Amino acid sequence: MxxxxxxxxxxxxxxxxxxxxxxxxxxxxxxxxxxxxxxxQGAGITLDLPQSSTQDRIESVTLNIGVSADGGLYVDGAQMDDAQLAARLAEMQQTGKLDVVIAGDRGSQYESIVHAMDLVRGAGISAIGLATQK
Known part of the structure; x- marks a missing residue:
């Protein structure tokens, strides 16, 4: 030194x-x-979410389901069919409380969103949110 x-x-x-x-x-x-x-957060699919002036933030989201404009269902960026999604939901439901957010593309049909909600409810999950933009 x-x-x-x-x-x-x-x-x-x-x-x-x-x-x-x-x-x-x-x-x-x-x-x-x-x-x-x-x-x-941006590693999934790109969706054009509809806008909402009244929205609340859900803090404990554990699963995001994306519904594309053509009606495809996506979880973690991977496309799934109805059976795969139902199996994934049942598996995650066994681990404890599960909150689900459905993010539907602005161009997706209402029927596709309702179909995704039916799959989630069919797995016994009642805490469902819809993703929007501010």
Whole structure:
């Protein structure tokens, strides 16, 4: 370690300040975590949700079901048919309370949304929400 001598004769040791580096690293960590959270939410299918002026946020959502404009059902970005979705819902229902949000594309038919709701209710789940934009 290099020593610096001052005018009065006392010696000072030069050192590397680590506190600013820790601050920068913490900032980078928070930045990347926030970016990854945004990327994880957008990893599914792209839906054009209808708008609503009165909406409430559901905090305990455990399963999102997407209904595309052509009536396809999607869970976690993977397309499922009725039997696969019913089996997945029954499996998740056994683990405890399950809240489901159905996100229907703006161009999807009302019948497709009702069909998805019937599948969810058929699995014994009554907590169903509909996703909208503000």
């Amino acid at each position: 290099a020593k610096k001598s001052s005018y009065l004769g006392s010696e000072q040791h030069s050192r590397i300040e680590i506190i600013p580096m820790i601050d920068v690293m913490m900032f980078l960590l928070v930045f990347f975590v926030m970016i990854m959270l945004e990327m994880i």
